[in-house]
Amino acid sequence: MIWLTWRQHRRQALFTLVALLALAALMIPTGLMMRASYADKGLAECLRVLNAVQPDPGRAGPCSRALNQFADQFNSMSLLGVLFLVLPLIVGLFWGAPLVAREVEQGTHRFAWTQGIGRRQWALVKFGFVAVVAVLVAVVYGLGMSWWVAPLTGAAQQNRFDVFFFDMQGVTPIGYTLFAVALGICAGVYWPRMMPAMAVTLGGFIGLRILLTVLARPHYLPLETRAIPIEGTIGEPGGASGDWIIDKGIRDAGGTMVLPGAQAACGAESARPAGGRCPPLEEFGEGAYNWQLFQPADRFWLFQGIESGIFVALAAVLLYLAVRRIRRVA
Amino acid sequence: MDVALETEQLGKRYGKRWALQDCSLRLPTGRIVGLVGPNGAGKSTLLHLAVGLLRPDAGEVRLFGRSPYDNPAVLPDIGFVAQDTPLYRDFTAAELVQLGGRMNRRWDAALARERLAQLGIPPKLPVGRLSGGQRAQVALALALAKRPRLLLLDEPVASLDPLARREFLQSLMGSVTDSGTTVLLSSHLLADLERTCDHLVVLHSSRVRLAGAVDDLVDAHRQLVGPRHIGEPIAGVGTVVRARHTDRQSTLLARIDGVVDPEWTVHDVTLEDVILGYLADGETTVTRTDWEVPA
Structure with a gap:
């Protein structure tokens, strides 16, 4: 049975391997290039300088320039990353959906299911094989992507929680890929024709991903808030710390929101007229502060775990439904 | 068995x-x-x-x-x-x-x-x-x-x-x-x-019309030719499978269960005759009204 699965899908496996190698040929050199430039410019040290509570003004200038330079040079690279967002979907469409649908469309299920093996066993072995291969592939490109994207998230001050950057690295691609494959298989069992099965996979995957990303992900864990005094600040509090800022605003001393969605800072004293007070405090009153609602940066891997956990669980449900339904396929 | x-x-x-x-x-x-x-x-x-x-x-x-x-x-x-x-x-x-x-x-x-x-x-x-x-x-x-x-x-x-x-x-x-x-x-x-x-x-039309051993089937059926027949029972004939009529004469395919009324000429049939008789008997599922043509 495993032999049949391998023999039937070895061409697909070969294509996948070739595609992965081609991607590696593209990603490894660009990744190395980014890392070399990152090290050359001393960006790791720079980030430490810029993220300090009171940046050293002497070093902040050159460091900002170096970061900007790096960002200009490599920001377009993140477009390459988008490729990896669709990879799970492609695996689902071309590995998952045809698994049963193609068999039924070509009538070969009548051959396969009248041999000595019951179709439930047939389904378990096939689904298992494809799921395992999909996970292996996803591990390779998920972790590979984490390595590749690290300089970008670091230097370009791209938050690792940002929609694309969160989704294309770490362990989430494993969850997405397994889910896409399971959805494809399940769709193929319920609508055993290639086109409908692929359409359901496409729509279902994109729909659920968007829904969860927008509505659920920010609330996987209780949000934290913090108040940052405006008094005495030079620059606005940024996202450099890697926290995922969900909402922000300026509140007055009493805690009432006076300007949602904005942050303020006093700026350098030299830029003000002599004896002038901190402008935002003039505007919003003494004691006004920047308010942030956020998920702390150190929850990144926890969030990765939760997100992939959800998709793995959904995949398990879909596979269970598919195995249960397989005996009804005619 | x-x-x-x-x-x-x-x-x-x-x-x-x-x-x-x-x-x-x-x-x-x-x-x-x-x-x-x-x-x-x-x-x-x-x-x-x-x-x-x-x-x-x-x-x-x-x-x-x-x-x-x-x-x-x-x-x-x-x-x-x-x-x-x-x-x-x-x-x-x-x-x-x-x-x-x-x-x-x-x-x-x-x-x-x-x-x-x-x-x-x-x-x-x-x-x-x-x-x-x-x-x-x-x-x-x-x-x-x-x-x-x-x-x-x-x-x-x-x-x-x-x-x-x-x-x-x-x-x-x-x-x-x-x-x-x-x-x-x-x-x-x-x-x-x-x-x-x-x-x-x-x-x-999704139903079994006839089933049995080939020899028995051939044996049990005969073609009868005789005067025009309008449905009255004939001695020795079990069921009439199919009937065709001209003005003066009827040709029947029938399952027989005894000695047939000597008024009828009895012919042996081939397997094909028997099967075609039963197939022609089945009504089609699509009717003329489905096609919106006059019956």
Whole structure:
């Protein structure tokens, strides 16, 4: 049975391997290039300088320039990353959906299911094989992507929680890929024709991903808030710390929101007229502060775990439904 | 009498339409059974129900006493060649033989290889590139290699030219006569079955019209020619299957149960006469009103 699965899908496996190698040929050199430039410019040290509570003004200038330079040079690279967002979907469409649908469309299920093996066993072995291969592939490109994207998230001050950057690295691609494959298989069992099965996979995957990303992900864990005094600040509090800022605003001393969605800072004293007070405090009153609602940066891997956990669980449900339904396929 | 396949009030429905209805049959073991009927009569449905591919919507079907649906235990007993002989087209014949060995506990690979070698099927060519006749032979060899107690073939010769058709049926007969395998073979062409089958089931419009041993069927029917007949009972005639009339004379196909009224001239009939009589009797499912043409 495993032999049949391998023999039937070895061409697909070969294509996948070739595609992965081609991607590696593209990603490894660009990744190395980014890392070399990152090290050359001393960006790791720079980030430490810029993220300090009171940046050293002497070093902040050159460091900002170096970061900007790096960002200009490599920001377009993140477009390459988008490729990896669709990879799970492609695996689902071309590995998952045809698994049963193609068999039924070509009538070969009548051959396969009248041999000595019951179709439930047939389904378990096939689904298992494809799921395992999909996970292996996803591990390779998920972790590979984490390595590749690290300089970008670091230097370009791209938050690792940002929609694309969160989704294309770490362990989430494993969850997405397994889910896409399971959805494809399940769709193929319920609508055993290639086109409908692929359409359901496409729509279902994109729909659920968007829904969860927008509505659920920010609330996987209780949000934290913090108040940052405006008094005495030079620059606005940024996202450099890697926290995922969900909402922000300026509140007055009493805690009432006076300007949602904005942050303020006093700026350098030299830029003000002599004896002038901190402008935002003039505007919003003494004691006004920047308010942030956020998920702390150190929850990144926890969030990765939760997100992939959800998709793995959904995949398990879909596979269970598919195995249960397989005996009804005619 | 051992029974290979038994159905009772068996029915299968697709949506509102019954593809098979009220089907009660007993097929004894060791027979070559022909399943005949026009396209869409329900032949494939019956075969799929028999091998467990479909779940009955009414009644039951038993294969050597066991229900085949969702029951892998019956699989070793059946060899099934589906319509259009579906095989993995990118597999070579040799690989398919190997595959059968991995998917069946009882598997006579030597038998399959012997047959395929005899027929000159190239072992290293993907079966998708073989001719229709060769592919059908590969499918048959695979089904026979399971050494099944019941071999079911769904329109196995439909796509073959007349020569390949005869060769296929001959080789089929050659291989099952000694082993005592029961064969259920469907076709919409009577000529395919006439020479090979000793038992017959006629399906039409999703119902069984006629079933029985070929000799009995031929024996039980006669063609009667006599004065114009308007439906009154005739001595010695059980049922009138089909009647044709001219102004003065009627020609009947009838099942007889005794000595026929001497007013009628009695002729022997061939199997074909009998079957055509029953097929013509079945009403079509599509009516003229469905087509919006005057009746």
